[in-house]
Amino acid sequence: MAASPGAPxxxxxxxxxxxxxxxFRAVEEVDREAGGPSGEPPVPRTVQRAVQDNxxxxxxxxxxxxxxxxxxxxxxxxxxxxxxxxxxxAVRPEYxxxxxxxxxxxxxxxxxxxxxxxxxxxTFDPLQSRTAFLHVHRLGAVPDKYLVHxxxxxxxxxxxxxxxxxxxxxxxxxxxxxxxxxxAKAPDRAAxxxxxxxxxxxxxxxxxxxxxxVPTSVQEPSLPSxxxxxxxxxxxxxxxSPANLRTWRHAVRDAFxxxxxxxxxxxxxxxxxxxxxxxxxxxxxxxxxxxxxxRPRGPTGLTSGP
Numbered sequence: 550m551a552a553s554p555g556a557p558x559x560x561x562x563x564x565x566x567x568x569x570x571x572x573f574r575a576v577e578e579v580d581r582e583a584g585g586p587s588g589e590p591p592v593p594r595t596v597q598r599a600v601q602d603n604x605x606x607x608x609x610x611x612x613x614x615x616x617x618x619x620x621x622x623x624x625x626x627x628x629x630x631x632x633x634x635x636x637x638x639a640v641r642p643e644y645x646x647x648x649x650x651x652x653x654x655x656x657x658x659x660x661x662x663x664x665x666x667x668x669x670x671x672t673f674d675p676l677q678s679r680t681a682f683l684h685v686h687r688l689g690a691v692p693d694k695y696l697v698h699x700x701x702x703x704x705x706x707x708x709x710x711x712x713x714x715x716x717x718x719x720x721x722x723x724x725x726x727x728x729x730x731x732x733a734k735a736p737d738r739a740a741x742x743x744x745x746x747x748x749x750x751x752x753x754x755x756x757x758x759x760x761x762x763v764p765t766s767v768q769e770p771s772l773p774s775x776x777x778x779x780x781x782x783x784x785x786x787x788x789x790s791p792a793n794l795r796t797w798r799h800a801v802r803d804a805f806x807x808x809x810x811x812x813x814x815x816x817x818x819x820x821x822x823x824x825x826x827x828x829x830x831x832x833x834x835x836x837x838x839x840x841x842x843x844r845p846r847g848p849t850g851l852t853s854g855p
Contacts, residue, residue, distance in 0.1 A: 564653070564656040566601065566609075567597070575609075579617075579640070582641050583640055589700070605621070605622055605624060606620075606621070606660055606661065610640075610644075618638070618639060618640035618641060619639060620657045621638075622634055622657065633669045634669075651683060654683075655688075655731065662722055668719065669720040670719050670720070671684075671717075672696065672717050673716055674713075674716075675779065675801055678829035682819075682829075685718075685817060686736065690718040691720075692716040693719050693809075695806050696714065736819060742821050745830060747772075748774040749776070750768075750775075751776065752766070752767055752800055753767075754778055759790050762780065764801075769811060770813055774832065775835075777808070777830060777831040779829050779831070781827050814836060
């Protein structure tokens with residue numbers, strides 16, 4: 550593939566299905582450069598071609614002939630519903646401030662609607678704030694299941710194993726909420742701040758010695774609206790407080806599973822800044838049939854099992 554050109558404006562990107570062997574080869578390159586999910590190898594070009602030619606969808610964002618990002622998905626069937634399962638979306642680091650993740654997903658949506666399908670599903674790491682903001686707030690996808698150790702424990706032999714908890718996201722492409730989110734211009738910061746103040750915090754957090762938040766307790770939701778905090782930047786936690794990664798993983802796991810069991814569902818994600826400190830939170834709302842509950846649990850409630 551050609552060397553990377555200067556970063557183009559939004560109008561200079563072209564979105565289309567991948568066709569040539571060298572384009573599928575470039576997907577592997579993009580996946581490696583983008584960092585990919587920890588411990589997961591790039592999708593082989595042979596699998597990409599098989600997916601593309603047998604009902605799936607591999608689309609790319611091109612700056613001239615240079616592949617800047619891609620989205621790959623295959624058809625799924627749950628016994629009742631036919632949908633696209635989006636396995637991987639990745640963007641080269643130099644293009645990650647050009648809204649390419651959002652534009653690849655909306656192009657994927659347009660392609661699928663042309664095929665007569667109306668739903669895309671995928672999984673993502675619930676601790677990744679930037680990913681959650683894109684998927685939940687910008688796209689309007691709804692996380693509906695918490696999956697513990699979804700891929701098992703990943704990592705090279707002899708290295709620290711990586712836990713692979715995931716949220717499953719369901720994106721109903723023609724749902725009015727989704728359409729409204731896609732047309733929205735910017736988050737309503739004031740509304741997000743009010744909701745954060747009025748919601749039950751499922752995680753209590755405090756600052757550690759590096760000035761980074763760490764969970765101290767988990768509680769079940771009790772009000773119609775709840776908030777579930779995650780690290781604003783998991784990379785900073787990994788760099789400065791690696792011992793807290795496991796604490797975050799297990800606290801978020803406990804909180805999500807308790808909330809889902811009690812009939813709460815995720816309806817938004819926001820970055821709020823109380824006292825000028827940026828904090829990332831999922832917002833959850835209680836379904837009408839959910840029982841009122843609120844049983845606090847201390848640090849011993851941060852469990853490790855499924």
